[in-house]
Amino acid sequence: MATLDGNPVAADDLLPLALTNTGHFTSMRVSDDGSIRGLELHMERLVRDCKTVFGAGLDTGCVRGYVRRELAGRSGPCVVRVTIYDPAIDMGHPADADQPHILVSVRGAGALPPAPLRAMSVAYERDLPEVKHVALFGSLRARRTAQLAGYEDALFVGHDGLVSEGGTWNVGFVDQDGTIVWPQAPVLCGVTMALLQQHAEHRVATVTLEQAKNMAAAFATNTSIGVRPLRAIDQTELAVEHPVLRQLQEAYLSIPGEIL
Structure with a gap:
């Protein structure tokens, strides 16, 4: 229900929404106790993106209230999506279009962490990457391309x-010295990445595809999956039991x- x-x-x-594909959203994993990691960061994202997409303000008090109402009586972890x-x-x-409304939907959440991921490199750059917008055609087309080639997602x-970044996730790396490296590139700054x-100590640096394949380990992050190891990039296998990943x-x- 939504x-x-x-x-x-x-x-x-x-x-x-279906016919114009114009809007923005955030997805939040709700724990068994009803709490949300990075809740305030999710609210800040909605306000920031609403200003960018619609030139309008957003009442986060209303957002919280609508989400509470939608979650009432539910048990177990879930993912709630707020679309503006x-x-x-x-x-x-x-x-x-300058009068945004608040659409709330809920789906089940998988176990954390999910199984390691095999990713295929795909040449693609998202439109307005700093905004979590609903224009997902390019990202899903890249994911489909990867899956048809036998992988699970696109890098x-x-x-x-x-x-x-990945299809719907940020990517991070662990270099040969054990340092966490986040790519310096136009990306959506995810809440999980920010947390x-x-x-954790880290550095931000440009990462070529060749450098990515020579890292000690790599991982995907978003609110639904937490920290998910990458098992491979293209045909290059990566360690999934690296201590930094744990x-x-x-x-x-x-x-x-x-x-909430």
């Missing part, structure tokens, strides 16, 4: 030859959640 501004959503309410869009948007006059490489950067997983799980 709600729009706290009310059951109708198909007609969703048509503008204007149901009155018109394809011919997108500049008039994006820009036209400059630099690694940036890990606050709790430290990152433990560090992430130790971060206390915030209550």
Whole structure:
């Protein structure tokens, strides 16, 4: 079930979102106790992106209230997605869309951490990468390309030859000295990545595809998966039992959640 501004959503309410693909969102993993790691960062993202996409403010108090209402009576971990869009948007006059509404949907959450991931490098750069927008065609096409080739997801490489991010996740590396390296590239700065950067020593540097394959280890991060090791990039196998990966997983799980 999904709600729009706290009310059951109708198909007609969703048509503008489906037909124009204009809006932004954030996804948050809700723990068994109802808490959310990085909740305040998720709210900050929604406010920032709403200003960028619609030139409008956003009442995070309303967002929290609608999410609480949607989660009422649910048990077990889940992922709640908050999508911001204007149901009155018109394809011919997108500049008039400045009254965003709040769509809340919930799905089940998998166990943490998930199994290691095999990624295929794909040449792709997202539009407006700093915004978590709903225009997912390019990302999903890259993921489909990787899956048809026998991999599970895509690792994006820009036209400059630099690694940036994954299909719907940030990527990090562990170099041969055991240092965590985050790619310096136009990316969506994920909440999970931001939390890990606050709790683990790291450096930010450009990473070519060749350098990525020569790292001691690599991992994917987002709110749904936490810290997920990469088993391979293309045909290059990577260590999935590196001690730094275990430290990152433990560090992430130790971060206390915030209550709505």
